[in-house]
Amino acid sequence: MYTQALNASQSDELTGEDAAKISRFEARVAAEERIEANDWMPAAYRKTLTRQISQHAHSEIVGMLPEGNWLTRAPTLRRKAALLAKVQDECGHGLYLYAAAETLGTSREELVDQMLSGKAKYSSIFNYPTLTWADIGTIGWLVDGAAIMNQIPLCRCSYGPYARAMIRVCKEESFHQRQGYEIMVTLSRGTPEQKAMAQGALDRWWWPCLMMFGPPDQQSQHGDQSTRWKIKRFSNDDLRQKFIDATVPQARYLDLKIPDDNLRWNEATGHWDYGDIDWQEFNNVLAGNGPCNRDRLAARRKAHDEGAWVREAALAYAEKQKRKTTAAA
Amino acid sequence: MTVQNISLWEVFIRSRNGLAHKHVGSLHAADAALALRAARDIYTRRGEGLSIWVVPSNAIIASDPADKEMLFEPAMSKIYRHPTFYDVPDEVGHM
Numbered sequence: 187m188y189t190q191a192l193n194a195s196q197s198d199e200l201t202g203e204d205a206a207k208i209s210r211f212e213a214r215v216a217a218e219e220r221i222e223a224n225d226w227m228p229a230a231y232r233k234t235l236t237r238q239i240s241q242h243a244h245s246e247i248v249g250m251l252p253e254g255n256w257l258t259r260a261p262t263l264r265r266k267a268a269l270l271a272k273v274q275d276e277c278g279h280g281l282y283l284y285a286a287a288e289t290l291g292t293s294r295e296e297l298v299d300q301m302l303s304g305k306a307k308y309s310s311i312f313n314y315p316t317l318t319w320a321d322i323g324t325i326g327w328l329v330d331g332a333a334i335m336n337q338i339p340l341c342r343c344s345y346g347p348y349a350r351a352m353i354r355v356c357k358e359e360s361f362h363q364r365q366g367y368e369i370m371v372t373l374s375r376g377t378p379e380q381k382a383m384a385q386g387a388l389d390r391w392w393w394p395c396l397m398m399f400g401p402p403d404q405q406s407q408h409g410d411q412s413t414r415w416k417i418k419r420f421s422n423d424d425l426r427q428k429f430i431d432a433t434v435p436q437a438r439y440l441d442l443k444i445p446d447d448n449l450r451w452n453e454a455t456g457h458w459d460y461g462d463i464d465w466q467e468f469n470n471v472l473a474g475n476g477p478c479n480r481d482r483l484a485a486r487r488k489a490h491d492e493g494a495w496v497r498e499a500a501l502a503y504a505e506k507q508k509r510k511t512t513a514a515a
Numbered sequence: 516m517t518v519q520n521i522s523l524w525e526v527f528i529r530s531r532n533g534l535a536h537k538h539v540g541s542l543h544a545a546d547a548a549l550a551l552r553a554a555r556d557i558y559t560r561r562g563e564g565l566s567i568w569v570v571p572s573n574a575i576i577a578s579d580p581a582d583k584e585m586l587f588e589p590a591m592s593k594i595y596r597h598p599t600f601y602d603v604p605d606e607v608g609h610m
Contacts (some may be wrong), residue, residue: 224580278557285541294543295520497521500545507546
């Protein structure tokens, strides 16, 4: 999902750590106890979580860019206010998540640098462009819908600070999906041009949204340990299926066609069967060659660099106030 | 200039009068005034609070999880500190 790159990396080894400590830790996790920041944890657990939570945070921050693109062009004041609130929420979600990641011992500055240098990844989905207003509806409906599928189980993640951040995020995310679907309802009941715009957006976003859940289970190498440590509760394919099953009726209601000729209801399994996903495209986007990868990173770097004077001024002011207080005392 | 790290603050929010301030998370800010403003933006976008406390994270002294048994185990065995430990005849009614 927001941490797809984790699936592709080699598994971490548990070496040089006290076996007794590890087994006590695993027993606590197995008993559904939450692990807190000051508790002992295996180095690999710390490392996996730092990467997962920070990638999730980067995704929220980069995720503001495709939607921010439409803030000044929203069709009505109502839509503009909602979009502004949503983008502000994404920023807030990024900040909750950075704070959770920092409890594992890596500083905010270091985490942000890893994203700006391109070393840390963010979700592939934010490397696609938002070409029309219907893309904003589709992002809320599908991208946030997929995110909710993924994030609800994370509310029960074994690491306390992450689980608590996810609870806050999930509470706010529901508005995002509903406002997106409302846009889609309006467009699909609108003029033929508006309906075509909605269909066009669905055509472009459907497959990238399915890719958000990460590689198929037989290729995912991080799954096992993350599942045992209760960081991950459902497999990529399970979540993807759940998302498709929930979304098909919503698309039907809009009278829009999901761009998959192999989409069929399977009476035996009680699920929708779907066509092959183009994993070549997914790997390409992840490797930095999606339609907007360079733009997104350039925009983040520019914002970071141009905001440097604000951070410096705030620190200088704080320093000056401190000196004044000391002098007065 | 080398930019120093911006310090960390813990945020506590009172959701309504009559309730205690509760820890909701943390944030980075250069000073107390900015920390308060950031806390308002990050943690109270939907009317979650009536009052905010921000505390420098490094001002919090925490117990060590390794001391858990030494600190808390003694209380576990003292069940006579709970009202249910004592038998009161049914005829006496609620007490």
